[in-house]
Amino acid sequence: MNTTVTDPAAPAPAAAGLTAASFKSAYKPIWCPGCGDFTVLSSVTKALAIMGVPPKDCAVVSGIGCSSRIPAYTTCYGFHGVHGRSLAAATGLKVARPDLQVLVAGGDGDGYSIGGNHFLHACRRNVDMTYLVMDNHVYGMTKGQPSPTTEPDWDSKLSPGGTGVRVFNPLVVALASGANFVARAFAGDLHGTADIIARAMQHPGFSFVEILSPCVTFRPEQRDWRKLVHPAEVHATDDAGRAARRLMTDDGLNIGVLYAGDRPPYPASVRQPRCSVAELEAEFAL
């Protein structure tokens, strides 16, 4: 199955001098052998090479979790922040430094659980950045608890018989909150995922890419995802209503760009302050 994007909107081949290897740091990831995040890292570095953005002009911001270790494995600037707060830090960074390509990365626990509120408002603000969530339907780093995207009948010692709670649907929530680009990818499809990430980075505004990334240690059954995922049967739409109908009936295994809107991004330039920092501090002097 080849999901490499071939339409005219797809990014051009790698800029001269920059290859995927240009973006991989010397640190060897400590992820479990077989983890989907390895290929996500390869997809990210390939996408950055396609974009032709030098490492010095790119920042990768993350929270906490296995997938949030990714900044250290790239040669870009990195910020490995606190649990669930990557989008807040990234928003501040992008507004202060609109010249930077800002990539935010994390997992389903970091992004949809503790970081859920930041997720809503990052979509709403539509600041120009790309958010990658490596979703493995489990809290991996803390050894296998259910996450917001865990199936309600997933049996575990902590939740015998499953949580019984309906899953969180991040693509629907992202669309409804105002994300300008919504896509799903699969970690096992290195080149297809790289294309989707590159398109997400090219698209103005807040781009959200959910990447199904199997956890071989705590969800070994997710090895079956590579047999179950399938390319989306339709092209990306810019009609939010149509996208909403698609996403509400989505089977969670549809991969491709599902929505590419045309909302203008949040103004990147910081308005000129009305007073200096010293003048502001003087107001609070005792």
Place this chain on the structure above:
Amino acid sequence: MAQALQMELDAAQRYNDFADMMETHNNAEVGQWFRKMALIEGKHATQIMAEMGWQQAPVLPASAPVFEGFETPETAPIDEVHYLMQPWHVLQLALANEERAERFFARLASVATVDSVRKAALELQQEEHEHVELVKAWMLKVPQPDSDWDHDPDPPRYDD
């Protein structure tokens, strides 16, 4: 030939990635095996470049034939490894890779409409078949793991 080259390059990269994983997780013996496989695939790639007179790998056209699964045929899926795997498993993985590559070139030969492409595909299929036989012979020399090879007395799963 560009596809054959890409297959070898992708395979070498993946074997190197697996070697890194194993070294990080203290399975040094298997790490060395994967390095060896990466070296072999790298040599195949160098051979193709030399035969074609290429200085660097050409970019595959978007119309290149689709492979089985998501990646090039000789690239093992990333989740096929296990931190406790043994050398025999490395060869088992390599065998599956070479068999997939053989099937790919067989299919390419059967659908090719240009004679020169069909001839090249058949030659490459034969080459991959030789690799399959080599790996099978190698597997006979390596001890098979016990049935409880993946038993970990200190497992990572938190059950309490």
